[in-house]
Amino acid sequence: SKSKQDILRLLKSDEYISGQSMANQLGISRTSVWKSIKALKAEGYQITSVPNKGHRLIAPPGYINQTALEVLVEHSEVFGHIEYLQTVDSTQNIAFKMLDIYDSAFVVVSEEQTKGRGRFNRDWASPKQRGLYISLVLRPDVPLTDIIRFNLFISLAISRSIDETFNLPSGIKWPNDIYINNKKVCGFLTEVVSEGNAVNAVVCGIGINIFKDAALSSLPKATSIEAEMAEGESLDTDVFIKTLFKNLEHYYDLFLKHSFTAIRDEWKAKSIIFDKYLKISETGDSYMARALDINEDGFLEVVDENGRLRKVISADIEL
Ligand code: BTX
Incomplete structure (x- = not known):
């Protein structure tokens, strides 16, 4: 929810922040602050809560949140x-x-x-x-x-x-x-x-x-x-x-x-296929080739073992 997201943002600052302060900043009740913190903890966020100091995010969950x-x-x-x-x-x-x-x-x-x-x-x-x-x-x-x-x-x-x-x-x-x-x-x-x-x-x-x-x-x-x-x-x-x-x-x-x-x-x-011998499999056809370049249209230009130049649109490649 929206308030959960806002609270997460506030908890990410390095300082402890009190429930009251979060409630004031976000214009919501302390109860909804507390509910959101509980929900975030349930999602795996590690949040410490210290009396008179407030709450602080220690670690994000072990998975994508x-x-x-x-x-x-x-x-x-x-x-x-x-x-x-x-x-x-x-x-x-x-x-x-x-x-x-x-x-x-x-x-x-x-x-x-x-x-x-x-x-x-x-x-x-x-x-x-x-x-x-x-x-x-x-x-x-x-x-x-x-x-x-x-x-x-x-x-x-x-x-x-x-x-x-x-x-x-x-x-x-x-x-x-x-x-x-x-x-x-x-x-x-x-x-x-x-x-x-x-x-x-x-x-x-x-x-x-x-x-x-x-x-x-x-x-x-x-x-x-x-x-x-x-x-x-x-x-x-x-x-x-x-x-x-x-x-x-x-x-x-x-x-x-x-x-x-x-x-x-x-x-x-960033490409890892150049300067290597590749096994290229297109529909019904499989051959060894070396990749030379990629053209403007995104076709791969390769030279096969017989020295023939080929253009590949989409294929399986084994390094
Ligand atoms: P691909 O056909 O190039 O790769 C599938 C091949 O890779 C499999 O045959 C197997 O050998 C190997 N493989 C299978 N699982 C993994 C894996 N987790 N990591 C590495 N190798 C693996 C590539 O297909 C495209 C994959 C798209 C997957 C996303 S996930 C979200 C979305 N939903 C969905 O069903 N597919 C896409």
């Missing part, structure tokens, strides 16, 4: 609504069902997915409260062919957010993954509702592994942010989601206004 996400969306210039859920089959499915309810952009987040999906209907492991599972619903007025370009902007937004928050060297594995130290920490999937060549809605599902989990250990090429961080470093999910939203909105805005040229150098610098 609902209230913090709601605050972000409330201040967002892009998203108008957030649907925060405990468990769903797939946030993509929920987002599609909600397309008729909201005209504007919105997000669907769930703490767990029982049938999280990747590309080509592959599974996306989504253990409870271990990762961020989010679907962004956007309504850009662009032709269908621009979706390849959309993915390039989004990948940069995610990768930069990981670097900025955790100081980790993440890289983009074209077309749909983010890697750290040769392991997949994030995958995203862009699905579209279109009429002819016009995009009606983009539903971009992003899965980011944040905490270590047994479900990830069983996937040979998967990792999490926690697993890649130095021992003893603290992992602040509030800072991460804030940075992520800032970058998603920034790069989405760039996508609407500019061609790929605007970010091409930056994107190439």
